[in-house]
Amino acid sequence: MSNSYKRLNKDDAAVLLVDHQTGLLSLVRDIDPDRFKNNVLALADLAKYFELPTILTTSFEDGPNGPLVPELKETFADAPFIARPGQINAWDNDDFVNAVKATGKKQLIIAGVVTEVCVAFPTLSALAEGFDVFVVTDASGTFNELTRDSAWDRMSSAGAQLITWFGVACELHRDWRNDVEGLGQLFSNHIPDYRNLMNSYATLMAAK
Amino acid sequence: MSNSYKRLNKDDAAVLLVDHQTGLLSLVRDIDPDRFKNNVLALADLAKYFELPTILTTSFEDGPNGPLVPELKETFADAPFIARPGQINAWDNDDFVNAVKATGKKQLIIAGVVTEVCVAFPTLSALAEGFDVFVVTDASGTFNELTRDSAWDRMSSAGAQLITWFGVACELHRDWRNDVEGLGQLFSNHIPDYRNLMNSYATLMAAK
Amino acid sequence: MSNSYKRLNKDDAAVLLVDHQTGLLSLVRDIDPDRFKNNVLALADLAKYFELPTILTTSFEDGPNGPLVPELKETFADAPFIARPGQINAWDNDDFVNAVKATGKKQLIIAGVVTEVCVAFPTLSALAEGFDVFVVTDASGTFNELTRDSAWDRMSSAGAQLITWFGVACELHRDWRNDVEGLGQLFSNHIPDYRNLMNSYATLMAAK
Amino acid sequence: MSNSYKRLNKDDAAVLLVDHQTGLLSLVRDIDPDRFKNNVLALADLAKYFELPTILTTSFEDGPNGPLVPELKETFADAPFIARPGQINAWDNDDFVNAVKATGKKQLIIAGVVTEVCVAFPTLSALAEGFDVFVVTDASGTFNELTRDSAWDRMSSAGAQLITWFGVACELHRDWRNDVEGLGQLFSNHIPDYRNLMNSYATLMAAK
C-alpha cells in the first residue's frame, strides 16, 4: 500500500462535471433527489468559491438526455463546455481532454451521471494517464445501490479516491482562518444541520 | 366508516406551524435533513401562495430549543406568532387557540417538530373541538421511524387525515387552469424531478 | 367493523387508470422502475383479459407531464380516454365521471401516478358517492414511502380496500377451471418466479 | 371500537393451513426462507401440541404449484386434506367449508401462501360468516412487503386479528404451569435465542 497522502491542493485541482442533464437525472435512484440536487449545487458552489478551473460536458443535449441543468450553466457561464457529439467516455473526446490538460492541473475532481459510465470511464482513463482522480461520490448518481457499489469498487481498485463534496471543501480549504465567513456560508447554504447550528449561535450571540 | 370526503378547501383552511426551531430540528432523524428542509419550506410557500391564514408558534425560543427557522419568520412576517411561555401542547395556550379561532376556518393544516408531541397534541385537541385536522406528515419530523409510526397511528385513530405538502397543494388548487404558472413554479422550486421535466420541456419547446 | 365481504365481481367492476404518463413516471420512487412497469402492464393485461370496462385519463399531456404510456394506449385503443384540461381530481371532470357511470359498475379498480393525488382524490370522491373502491397499490406510485404510507392511511380510513394486481386477478377469476391457460399465461408473463415454476414443470412433463 | 377481548381459547379454535406448497413457496419474498420455514413448522407443531383440529388444503398439487410441504403432510397425516380442484378462495370449496364447520369451532387460526390471496380471501369469507379469524402473519408469505402491507390492511380493516405463531401459542397456553416442559420444548425447537437461554440455564444448574 502506498503511504503517501494524495492530498487535494487548490492550486493543483480542476473540477469535471459530466452529464448532469435534466433527462439523465431521472435515472438517478441511488440517492434521494432533494439530497442529490443539493450535493451537485454544493460541488458547483465550492468549485466557484475556490476558483477551481471547471469543465462541463454533456452527451446528446438535443435528445432525450435533456440540457445541462440550468443552475450549472449559469454558475459556470465562462467555463469550457464540451457538448460531446457521441463519445460516451468524455476522455475519448479530444476537446474535453485538451480542456483538462489546458488547466495544467494534476488533480481531477470528478462527478457526474451515471456513476458507472459517465464518471467511471473518464476516471479510469485519467488514472491511466497519471492523473490523481477524486470521485465526488455524493454528487454522482446512478440507477441503484448495487450499481453504485460495483462502480465504486472498480474505480477504487484502479486507484481513484472516493470523497464527498464536504471532504473536498475541507481538504482544499485547509484552515478556517483562510476565510471563516466564506466557508461558513458555503456550509450554511448546503448543510441544513450546520445552518441550524449557525442560526442558534447567532441568535444567542445577538441576545448578549 | 364515514364516507363523506373531508376535502381541503382554500376558503376554509388555516395553517399551523409548530416549533420548527433551529435547536429542535437537530432531533429530527426520521427524514433526511435536505428533504425535510425542502418540505417545510414547500409547505410555507404553498401557505403563502394560497394566502391561507398561518399561525406560528414556538416553545422556549430563548433556550436550547433555539429560534424559529429564519426562513419561516421572513415568509410570515405579519402572521400571528405565539412564543409559548411553557405550554407543551400549543392548544393549551389561549393566545394560540384564539388566533386559530380568529381565522374562522374549520380545516386545520398542521406540521411541526416533534411529531408525537408538538403535532399530535394540538391535533388531538383540535379534533376534540370539532375541527377537521390535516397532518402534513412530510413537514413534520421526530426522533425515528418507530416514534413516527406510533404518532401517526394515534392521530389517525382519532380521526386526523394524514397528507403531504404536495397533496395539500393539489387538493387546494383543484384545477391547474386556476393558475398554471403559479402552481408550476411552486412544484419546480420544491420537486427536483418536476423541475427537470419542466426544464427538458422548455428547452425542447424553445428549440422549435 | 363491517363484516360483509366486499368482493370483486367481474360483472360489476371497472378499471380506472389515472395519469400513467411518461413524464410523471419519473416522479415515482417508492417502487423499483422495473417492478412498477411490470405491475402497471399486468394490471392492463388483466383488465383486458377479464374484459373489464376501462377508462383512461391524463393530465396536461402536451406539457412536461408527457403522453400516456404508449403500451396503455395500444392495449386500450377503444377505451374512453379523457385528457383532462386542468382538473387535478379526475372526479372533478364530468366526462370522466360520466364515463365511469356509463359502465354501470359499482366496483372501481383504480391505479395511477401519483398515489396521494391522482389516485387518492378520485378514490375519496367515489367512496363519497357510494362506490366500492379497490386501490391497486402496486400499480400506483409516488415520491417515496413516507408519502405512500400517508396516502394509504387516508384512503383506507375512508373505506377504500388496498389490493394488488395479483389479488385483483385472483378475486375476479374465482376458479382456475374457468380458464387455466389464460390465467396461467397472465401470471407467467408478469411473475418471473411463476414463469420459472411453469417452465420447470413443462420441461419435466415433456421429458416423460 | 369494540372493547371485548377476542381471546384465543384452545377449546374453540381450529387451524387452517392454505397452500403451503413446494412450488408456491418460491414466490415468498417478504420474509427470509430460513425464518419462514421455521415459522410454518412452529405453527404446525403448536397445532399438534394443543391438539387443535387442523385442516389442510392445496391448489393444483399436480401442476407447477407443487405438492404440500412434506413435513406438514406428515405432521397432520390424519387431518382433513382438501386438494381443491380449482377454487382460488378455499372458502368457495364446499368440502373445505364443511370440514371447518365440522370442527364446531368459532375461532379460526389461518396461515398460507400467498397472503393477499390464499389467506386473505378465506379470511374475509369467514369473517362475513361470523367467525373470529386470527391471521398468523409470520407463517404466511407473499411477493414483497408492499403486497403484504396491502393484504394486512385489507384483513385488519375487515375485523381480522393479526397475530404471530408465538402469540398464538402463548394465548392458547394461558399458564406455564399447564405444562412447562411441553411449551418450553416448543419454544426451544423454534426460537434459537430461547434455546440458548435454556441451554445456558441447564448447564449452570447441572454444574451446581
Added chain:
Amino acid sequence: MSNSYKRLNKDDAAVLLVDHQTGLLSLVRDIDPDRFKNNVLALADLAKYFELPTILTTSFEDGPNGPLVPELKETFADAPFIARPGQINAWDNDDFVNAVKATGKKQLIIAGVVTEVCVAFPTLSALAEGFDVFVVTDASGTFNELTRDSAWDRMSSAGAQLITWFGVACELHRDWRNDVEGLGQLFSNHIPDYRNLMNSYATLMAAK
C-alpha cells in the same frame, strides 16, 4: 371515530412494567439494544419523576427468563412486584390486577417484553375492563419488525393508544413551567441530541 381526546393525566395514571427480565431481553431484536435500554430506563425515570404508581411483574424469574433488570428493581424498590407463578397474561394473575386496581387509576401506561404477548395480552384485557391503555411502543420490544407490526395492529384496533416515553412525559408534564429543571434533566439524561443542545447553550451562556 371518537373525537374525545383521551389525554394522559398524572393524577390518573399508573405504570405497568411487564417482564423486562435479563434473559427475555435477548429476544428483543426489533430495536437496537443501546436504544432499547435507554428507552426502558427513561420510562422508569419518568414514572419516578411524576410519582406515578408503578407495578412490576415478572415471569419465571428463577428459570431461563432471568431476573428483573436490576436497574428497575432499584428504581422501584418499594413498588408492588408480582413474580407470576405461571400466568402468561399478567392480567390473569389476581395479585397483579388487584395491585392495578388498588392504585385507583384509570389510565394505564404499559411496556414490556415481548410486545405481542407480555404487552398485548394485559392491554387487551385492561381495555375490555374499561381502562384507557397507553402502550409505550419504544420501551417494549420483540423478535422482529413483522412481529411488532402485527402486535401494534391488534392493540390499536382494540382501542389502545400507541405512544412513546417522550410523548408520555410531555403529555403528563403539560407545561414546562411546572418544573423546567426537572424535565430538562430527564431529557438530557435520555436524549443525546437534547443533551448536546443544552450543553452548547449552557457553554455559550456561561461565556457571556
Added chain:
Amino acid sequence: MSNSYKRLNKDDAAVLLVDHQTGLLSLVRDIDPDRFKNNVLALADLAKYFELPTILTTSFEDGPNGPLVPELKETFADAPFIARPGQINAWDNDDFVNAVKATGKKQLIIAGVVTEVCVAFPTLSALAEGFDVFVVTDASGTFNELTRDSAWDRMSSAGAQLITWFGVACELHRDWRNDVEGLGQLFSNHIPDYRNLMNSYATLMAAK
C-alpha cells in the same frame, strides 16, 4: 495499484452465461425478480447486439435445477451450450474451457446463478490463467446480500472487475454515432426510465 485501464473491447470480448436455470433462479434473493429478469435479458440482448461470442452452460438440467431459461436458449440458438455432467466450477469442464479458448478472446464477461459459486469459481480460474474478467454484478444473483458481498470481495480481491450490464454496453459501444438507433433501442427495452424519456421526447418532436 495498476494504472492501466482494462477496457472492454468488442473485438476482444466473449460472454459466459452460467447456470441461469429455472429452478436455480428460485434461490436468488439479493435482487428483486422483476429487476433480475430484466438484467439477464438485457445482458443477453447486448451480447447479441454486439455480436459477441457467447457460451452457455448449465448444471444438471434434468434434475431440480431445471432447464436453462427458455429466452436465453432462443436468443443463443447457435451458441455453444455445455450441459455439464457434474462439474460445479464450469472451468473444470474441458468442453467449456475449450469453447472459451476457441473464441480467441481475452476479455470474459461473465454472469450467472449463484454468484459465489457459479460465477466466482470460473472467474477465479480464468483470472489465474491470465484472462481479464468482467463480472456482470446485476445479472448475477444469489441467496442474500451478505452472500453477495462476500463473493464480490473475493472476486475483486483476485483482480476481477465488477461492472453492470449497462456499463458493459456503454464501454463496448464507445460512441453513440456507431449506431444511435440500435443502442437507444436496447436501452429503451430494458430501462423504463430511459424509455419514458424517449417517449416524452418523441411525442414532443412529433408535435412540432
Added chain:
Amino acid sequence: MSNSYKRLNKDDAAVLLVDHQTGLLSLVRDIDPDRFKNNVLALADLAKYFELPTILTTSFEDGPNGPLVPELKETFADAPFIARPGQINAWDNDDFVNAVKATGKKQLIIAGVVTEVCVAFPTLSALAEGFDVFVVTDASGTFNELTRDSAWDRMSSAGAQLITWFGVACELHRDWRNDVEGLGQLFSNHIPDYRNLMNSYATLMAAK
C-alpha cells in the same frame, strides 16, 4: 494483485469453530437468528460430510458466555476441544495452535462469534504464519452491520478470503458426481428453497 487461485481442497483444509457459545450468541445481531443457527449447523454438517479435521474452542465456558452450542458438541464429539483459560485470540493458546498444526493442513476454514474478535484475531495471526484463511462470513456473527463491515475490511485487507458455507461446500466437492446424494441431502437440509425444488421434482418424477 495475485492471480493464483487459492482454491479450497478437501485434502488440505481444516475447520476452526471459535466461541459459538450459548451466551455469546445473544450478542449476534447482524444476522437473523433462524438464519444464523442454520448456517452454523450447515457448516458443521459439511465439515462432517467432507471429513475435515475440525477444532472447537471456547472462552470461559463456566461464566456468562455459556457452554458451546450442544449441537456442535454432539457433531464433533471426538474433535479437539480447547476451552481457553483466558486468551481472547485463540491463536495465543498453544493447545489450539498445536491442534491446528497437528492437522497438517494449510487451508483454514474459520467461523465464530463475534466476528471482529474471535474470528478476526486468529485469522490475522494465521495469515501472518502463512496459512490460507477462508472466513465463513455467514456462520460468523457480531453486534451489527457496521461492526461486521469493519471486520471484513480488516481481514480482507490482510489477505483472508471471504466465503459462505455454501461456497465452501461447492468448492470442496468439485463435482456432483463424487456423491450426488450426499451433497443434495446437505443442501436440502439447510436451504429451504433447494429443498422445495427437490420435493417438487421428486413428486413429479414419482408421478410418472
Added chain:
Amino acid sequence: MSNSYKRLNKDDAAVLLVDHQTGLLSLVRDIDPDRFKNNVLALADLAKYFELPTILTTSFEDGPNGPLVPELKETFADAPFIARPGQINAWDNDDFVNAVKATGKKQLIIAGVVTEVCVAFPTLSALAEGFDVFVVTDASGTFNELTRDSAWDRMSSAGAQLITWFGVACELHRDWRNDVEGLGQLFSNHIPDYRNLMNSYATLMAAK
C-alpha cells in the same frame, strides 16, 4: 498483500479523539444517537482503563461547533487538549502532532466527527509519516452512510485498519486473566446484551 499482523499493543498505542463537540454531533446521522454516545464513551473508558495516552482536540469551540462533550473533558482532565485555532486537519496543527509524538507511540487509535474530514485527514497524514493507524469506526460519525462508505474506502485503501471499540479493547487486553473484573465491568457498562448475560449469571450463581 502484507501478511504481518499489525496488532494493537497497549504499550505502543495512543488514542486521538478529534472534534467530538456538542454542536458537530448534530451532524452525525449514520449511526443512532444512543448507540453513538455509548460507543464514544466506551472508547473513552477503555482508553482510561488501559491507561493509554490520550489526546483531545477541537475545532472552533467558541462558535457553532460547540464545546467538547463534557464527559470527555472530565474523563481526560489531565490529557493534552488542543483547541485548534483553525486547522481542519488536526495533523496540520503542530501542537497536536507534537503531543502525538511526545507519547512515543507508533500505533494511533483515532475516532472523531465527522469521519471523512476530522478522522480521515489526520489518518492519512499519520499513515504518510509511518504510523500504524486504527480507525475506530463505531466511535466516529458523519452525515450518512454514503459518506461513511466513501471515507472508509479512502482510509482503508491508504493502509488504515478499520476496527471497533470492542475490537480495540479485546486486542489490547489479550487475556481475560490479566483482569477479569475490569474488562467485564467495561463490557457490562457499554454492552447491554453482555450486561444481561452477566446479571443472569450472577443471579443464578447467588441462588446456589
